[in-house]
Amino acid sequence: MSPALTVSLNRDRLHDVSVARSYTTDDAFYVELDNEGEAVHIHLHLDDTLSRVARLEAGNHYVEAGGTAAVRVDVDTARVAEPVSGILRIVTGYGAEEATVEVTVEPYTEENHSVQVDESLGTPRATRHKSEPESVSLADRLGDAPGTGSVPLVVFALFAITLAIAVAVVLNSTAVFIGVGVVIGGVLAALAMQLL
Numbered sequence: 001m002s003p004a005l006t007v008s009l010n011r012d013r014l015h016d017v018s019v020a021r022s023y024t025t026d027d028a029f030y031v032e033l034d035n036e037g038e039a040v041h042i043h044l045h046l047d048d049t050l051s052r053v054a055r056l057e058a059g060n061h062y063v064e065a066g067g068t069a070a071v072r073v074d075v076d077t078a079r080v081a082e083p084v085s086g087i088l089r090i091v092t093g094y095g096a097e098e099a100t101v102e103v104t105v106e107p108y109t110e111e112n113h114s115v116q117v118d119e120s121l122g123t124p125r126a127t128r129h130k131s132e133p134e135s136v137s138l139a140d141r142l143g144d145a146p147g148t149g150s151v152p153l154v155v156f157a158l159f160a161i162t163l164a165i166a167v168a169v170v171l172n173s174t175a176v177f178i179g180v181g182v183v184i185g186g187v188l189a190a191l192a193m194q195l196l
Contacts, residue, residue, distance in 0.1 A: 002029040004070065005101065007090055009063060010037025015093035022102040023088075026109060027077060030070045031088070035063040043091040044071060046103075050086025053079050053105050077108035157191045 002025040008018040014037060023029075033042055042061045046054055057072040073088075085104045091097070161184050168180040
């Protein structure tokens, strides 16, 4: 997907349309309608030349005051053997205001859409830079406390169970008792899995 073609609406006055004079792509893209004023109706139209290789999701759009709308333009990359240039018309105020963009669709190239991979991806974790933080789970941090083993985890589980029972006794509701039973069962199952 190519970067969006941004269109500013109502920037200086009602029905004002501001957009770049040209746009180049080799793949599908979005026309981003950014409304800086009152609500407005917009009509988008591709000329005949551009319509041979591109298709609008829809032509008529309503953009709320201060809102943004994204309109997809699909490109048939298989039909583009050499660059194709055409005009995208952006019409507002029921034809009172119009802006045009020369859109050039170039042949699709994999290089423009490939993912760049850093060398560190193939390097084992132990030899990576020390500045890279390693993710450590809460259970690892609790279990690594000096000389405690899994004691903090057991204490935490007992606290959670005690708290759940206290809430159930105070509220004295069947639904709460059922919920507390589920919570206690979950805590005990997690504790058993952690200690095994």
